[in-house]
Amino acid sequence: MTTQPRPTPEAEHLAEQEHLLEELTDQLTAKEAEFAETGSAFARFRAEYLRRFAPLYAELDRLEAEIARRIAVQEATPAAHAKAAQAAAQADESQKALGDGLATSPDPSEEIRPTPPAPEVKALYREAAKRIHPDLATDGAEKERRTTLMAALNAAYDAGDADAIQRILDGESARPEAIVGDDIGAQLMRVIRKIAQVRGRFTELVALNAALRSDPLFVLFDTSREEWEAGGDPLAADEESLRERMMSAHARLTALLMAATKHSKPRPT
């Protein structure tokens, strides 16, 4: 009868740390995937919001600025001029939002609906993210390589391209650097550093999430997401209300113009 050699304390500790790293990596991967999914949906919502609302706000604010300017000319009071300046600034800002939208939207006329990635794409993404995550790199060069790869992975995920994700996975598995072998001390050091990196990324994700939630556009997305992804139109009432205000502004401006025309015409003899 032979007895198994008892593992050394270092080997036991290494096994424990490797197990911990495995668990943390799984959690991080899940969190990253959730974050990626939210980000992908948010990006679509953002484009949809821009497409529909930026032109409306720009037009509404232009009308309001014109109304305020004409009133300021008529009244010639400091208060009216201040109001006109404020309205003009508002119009500039919404014009800028419209410009941003035109610059970033792929096709302003195309309605964008949420298309959540298929479950198999999600699973592939998780597997690949787990394998190539930059925060699991052990040196600067490796981190840089992984960061580039991660960007490609995120792009493939956003596009729902399972083949591209698979190619990234296959390429990573074939790399000779993926095979490691070293003494226990060095391995332990490497695992402990990886754990620190994973924990660091967790902290970073929490901060990113908090920052995202302070963005009003994300708040709007978050309150609308369920209805939007179910095929509804949570922005319909907002759009309708905005159009009503635009019509009202149009009417007021028209009334101002007519009044100005009437006063400027010579009285018929």
Add this chain to the structure above:
Amino acid sequence: MNADHSRAVVAQGPTSLAPISRLAERTLAERIERAQRALLAIRTLVVGPGGYATIRSAVDATRDGDTVLVQPGRYEEGVVVAGKTITIRGDGDRDAIVVGWDQGSAFTLVETRSTLIGLTIVGGQAGSRSNAAAALLVTGGEPQLDRLRVTQGEGVVFEARAVGAITRSQIDGDISGIFVHDGASPRIEGNEIWGSLSGIEVGDPESDPLVCANRIHDCPYGVVVYGGACPTIEANEIWGTVNAGICVRATGTSPLVRLNGIHAGERDGILVDDGAKPRIEENEIWATILGIDIGGARTDPLVRANRIHDGTGRGIQIASAASPRLEGNEIWANQGEGVYISGPRTSPSITGNTVRDGLDDGIYVSDRASPTIAGNTIIRNAREAIGVSDGAAPRIGQNSVDR
């Protein structure tokens, strides 16, 4: 999340929002403003001195969310609430706020989720069976009817797949207190119903209302179920009925009748016939002539764990080719037979029951009936434990008997 995008958001920070985010901030603020305006827009319209002269005119002027407050008075009119969601509430002593006329229903609720509270509603065309005779006609929708007093005519009628509820109301219609048909399935809970031909009537294969915790009394029938309806009739108290506390009839009619207390009836506690298949469980029935009366071919209810006692006649009567299953019932101190079985092809299964302390036979089989009687405890009855007349053919297994 795309890391680059999320990092960019962090870098901007809450004090330097992107133009698009500032637009979203405006959209959110406008949403709050609209919600506040909607809240402020909810109005209360008063009917009575100083207000609207009629409920109808006030209802016509309402928008969703409004409340119509009806002050004491007699309002001779018919009110229709269609589509909109409002509340019509009596403002004062309910008995002094009376709505109704002789030309039709006092209230017709059409596809609405409105609420009616604290009114006395009088049915028109007393004595006739028609929608026009209903004091309150519910056609579709999901209204809430609470603490009403409904009198005369057809009482309350639910139809056209209406749901909703009628609760804590007092009803004495001429025909039915509450009539449910045409796929309607309301909740009928906590009401007192009396003086109608039937307290509650359910007659449609797609109607399955919940009839729960009502007090129904002094009607010919307490609850009548037919036409394939499948309501749940639960925890009601029914007394003083002339014909039956609960009457279940017709093929396909299969309600669940459970935990009701039925007493002081002039004839049946529960009547089942004409092919009906209810489940009758855990009811207590006492001081009736027949506790449960089952008859008719293909009438085979499950009768389980009921307590039937102190009747002036039989505990359970089974006749006319019916084939119910009687399991685990306790039947005692009845003046007639505990279980009476009669008629050709009448072949019930009677197992695990206790029949005791009766003033007649425990179980009596007559007139070519062929029940299976096994595993019962039949004791202390004044006559035979199991009496069998000439021509009857019971299959009698092991029973615990004392004579």
